[in-house]
Amino acid sequence: MKRIAVCAAVLVMTWAGAVSQAQGLKSVEDFSKCMKAIGGAVGGASKAMQSGSMADAKAEVTKAKQYMGAVQAFFKEKGKADPAGLAGDAIAKLGALETALGGTDAAAAGAAFKEAGAACGACHNKYRDQDPTTKAFSFKPGVL
């Protein structure tokens, strides 16, 4: 468990470094690092919620929301309005989750977490592919 958390932290740092140099997601590789960082942050939020720390969970969700802003900018720059809109939905849902985690109602936070997860799934179903053998994720053909 500890090892997974450390890996996620390293990924986030690697990606944040790359982005501060490049001023945004310039390549599919950057995009992939960003998604991994989002996955790490959301996974961290889920763990923190399970252990009852809404404040720690909120900090992770704040990161995920910031990264999602870079995802939205990536699609906007490429003139892809539909996935940019789905990224906007995810930002809104992560924002609602952030607000819920700032309160004391764990059930409300749980419900907001599910909604944020659904926003991830909406874009993944439409635009994400997975190699059946290597399990690696990629863009569906023709998306970019």
Ligand code: HEC
């Ligand atoms: C606007 C579209 C979009 C939204 C919204 C989105 N994703 Fe993704 N995600 C993708 C695409 C496309 C890929 C495949 C490309 C890749 O992995 O580089 C992906 C890949 C991933 C991966 C696999 C990364 C890898 O390459 O191993 C993770 C983890 C992930 N997303 C987590 C999330 C989480 C968590 C959310 C919601 C908080 C989310 N994503 C929301 C488009 C999206």
